[in-house]
Amino acid sequence: MIENDIFKALADPTRCAIFEKLATGSMNASALRDGMKISQPAMSQHLSVLRSARLVREERQGRFVNYEVDPEGLALIAGWLAKYRAYWPARIDALKALLKDMDQ
Amino acid sequence: MIENDIFKALADPTRCAIFEKLATGSMNASALRDGMKISQPAMSQHLSVLRSARLVREERQGRFVNYEVDPEGLALIAGWLAKYRAYWPARIDALKALLKDMDQ
DNA sequence: GAATCACATAAGTATGTGCTTATGTGTTGG
DNA sequence: CCAACACATAAGCACATACTTATGTGATTC
Numbered sequence: 001m002i003e004n005d006i007f008k009a010l011a012d013p014t015r016c017a018i019f020e021k022l023a024t025g026s027m028n029a030s031a032l033r034d035g036m037k038i039s040q041p042a043m044s045q046h047l048s049v050l051r052s053a054r055l056v057r058e059e060r061q062g063r064f065v066n067y068e069v070d071p072e073g074l075a076l077i078a079g080w081l082a083k084y085r086a087y088w089p090a091r092i093d094a095l096k097a098l099l100k101d102m103d104q
Numbered sequence: 105m106i107e108n109d110i111f112k113a114l115a116d117p118t119r120c121a122i123f124e125k126l127a128t129g130s131m132n133a134s135a136l137r138d139g140m141k142i143s144q145p146a147m148s149q150h151l152s153v154l155r156s157a158r159l160v161r162e163e164r165q166g167r168f169v170n171y172e173v174d175p176e177g178l179a180l181i182a183g184w185l186a187k188y189r190a191y192w193p194a195r196i197d198a199l200k201a202l203l204k205d206m207d208q
Numbered sequence: 209g210a211a212t213c214a215c216a217t218a219a220g221t222a223t224g225t226g227c228t229t230a231t232g233t234g235t236t237g238g
Numbered sequence: 239c240c241a242a243c244a245c246a247t248a249a250g251c252a253c254a255t256a257c258t259t260a261t262g263t264g265a266t267t268c
Contacts, residue, residue, distance in 0.1 A: 001117060008115040012256075013108050023188050029215060042257060044216055063214050063265040069191045077185055078192070084127050087173045088182070116226075133245060146227060148246055167235040167244050210268090217262070225254070232247065238240090 002054070003080045006073055009053035014038065015046045019055055019069070026068035028061075106158070107184045110177055113157035118142065119150045123159055123173070130172035132165075 010016050018032060033043050047067060050056040055073035059066045114120050118140075125136060137147050151171060154160040159177035163170045 001120070004115065004117050004120060007111045007120070011108065011112040011115040013105060014256085016105070016108060016111070023191065030213095039258070040215070041217080041259085045256075048216085060265095065215065069188065071191045074185065074188055074191055077181070081178065081181055081185065084173065084178055087127065087175045087178055118226085143228070144245070145229085145247080149226075152246080164234095169245065211266100212268095213264100213266075215263085215265105218260080219258100220260105221256100221258075223254100223256085226252090228249100228251080230248080230250105233245085234243100235245100236241100236243075238242100 003076055005053045006055060006076055009049050009055055012046070012049075014042075015050060018043070018046055019050060022056060022067055023069050026066055028064040028066050030064075032067065107180055109157045110159060110180055113153050113159055116150070116153075118146075119154060122147070122150055123154060126160060126171055127173050130170055132168040132170050134168075136171065 010019070014036075017036070021032060021036075029040075029043055029047060032047075033040065036043075038046075047056060047058070051058060051070075053073055054070050054076065056067055057070040059068070114123070121140070122136060125131075125140075133144075133147055133151060136151075137144065140147075142150075151160060151162070155162060155174075157177055158174050158180065160171055161174040163172070
């Protein structure tokens with residue numbers, strides 16, 4: 001159940017914020033830490049969890065490690081969500097907008 | 105951050121299984137418990153968490169309480185997911201299938 | 209090659225979470 | 239009414255998790 005790891009990873013608000021920040025553009029761990037009240041080890045641990053959940057992937061660049069959003073995690077969530085499409089009401093505007101975007 | 109409650113609710117495998125079972129059709133707490141190795145209080149607590157996360161909603165029917173999937177929780181996940189559509193690769197088959205379904 | 213930097217890992221601790229048993233609440237049927 | 243039922247809540251406990259400080263690892267710079 002990889003989805004469980006994904007949900008578990010996103011269950012923590014700090015980790016959710018890290019992911020959200022990373023979604024604005026790939027950056028290294030130090031850059032991610034800027035403006036966030038979080039220690040270096042804590043950030044490293046959070047990134048490790050996000051990476052295990054396939055929400056984030058890393059790429060060594062010299063002594064920096066560049067992190068970026070891993071689409072695979074998002075795809076897995078989308079897959080999970082798709083299983084329950086029978087329950088999506090017509091009024092889900094977010095989804096409708098989403099669909100339009102994909103059609104283009 | 106209501107999404108955090110949703111992710112936290114789905115982070116537990118037991119709760120995930122309960123939701124999945126409920127997605128096959130609405131039923132009461134006792135029926136949900138059938139075949140699952142889980143005590144009555146544990147089930148009640150899990151349902152309470154799922155309800156707080158808007159993943160499930162209840163309806164009293166005599167001395168039974170009927171539970172069903174609450175589309176609002178799914179919509180919130182879809183909304184969260186939509187924020188990161190920039191990262192969806194074209195190869196996400198699940199999403200593509202999902203889109204086709206919605207178009208019909 | 210030694211110091212420094214960017215990051216990872218180890219170990220300990222405080223808090224959170226999911227379970228248990230016990231009990232409470234509301235409903236139904238005899 | 240009262241016994242049985244369906245479910246909720248309370249309290250306590252075992253374990254998980256998110257943090258801390260301390261230290262390790264690999265790369266760069268002087």
